[in-house]
Amino acid sequence: MDERITKYEDKMKKSIESLKDEYAGIRAGRANPHILDKIRVDYYGTPTPLQGVGNIAVPEARVITITPWEKSLLKEIEKAIQTSNIGINPNNDGSSIRLVFPELTEERRKELCKEVKKKAEEYKVAIRNIRRDGDKDFKKLDKSTTSEDVIAELQEELQKVSDKYIKKIDELAAEKEKEIMTV
Numbered sequence: 001m002d003e004r005i006t007k008y009e010d011k012m013k014k015s016i017e018s019l020k021d022e023y024a025g026i027r028a029g030r031a032n033p034h035i036l037d038k039i040r041v042d043y044y045g046t047p048t049p050l051q052g053v054g055n056i057a058v059p060e061a062r063v064i065t066i067t068p069w070e071k072s073l074l075k076e077i078e079k080a081i082q083t084s085n086i087g088i089n090p091n092n093d094g095s096s097i098r099l100v101f102p103e104l105t106e107e108r109r110k111e112l113c114k115e116v117k118k119k120a121e122e123y124k125v126a127i128r129n130i131r132r133d134g135d136k137d138f139k140k141l142d143k144s145t146t147s148e149d150v151i152a153e154l155q156e157e158l159q160k161v162s163d164k165y166i167k168k169i170d171e172l173a174a175e176k177e178k179e180i181m182t183v
Helices: 003-024 071-083 106-139 148-181
Strands: 040-043 046-049 054-060 063-068 097-100
Touching: 003 106, 003 148, 040 071, 063 071, 071 097, 106 148
Parallel strands: none
Antiparallel strands: 040 046, 054 063, 063 097
């Protein structure tokens, strides 16, 4: 594959990885520690990832426990979870924090599926924008050293690559929706 195409494909791969991270944060009925990935705790004035201040475990299918390495952080962790808008109230028992995930209602499952579709659309737009940028760059290539046919081939190849990644987004979205709708 042409290195001019590889440059844009790398950007598309990064978009796919970013979408996977987004989907990991959407809960699907069972406890998934990745839902806590974006939460930051004030650790002596520094916003620190929750994973960096304690041990996170999933002792049961719908329960996550967070045991901080320093007991003084319990209140900070509790506050960070409450302000993170993940929709779970933390239970502080004095030595650890328990997050109990309620069974998802049918309505909530449908809302989450809409969110999954919305994110998929956003990332498809990002892939199309990468392709558009590539097309623009190919049109700017020096006409004296690059023929129209080569430019057309590059654009066609980039279109195939972007189609592949858009299909991958559809597959990821379908997989996540299936996971959410599975009771």
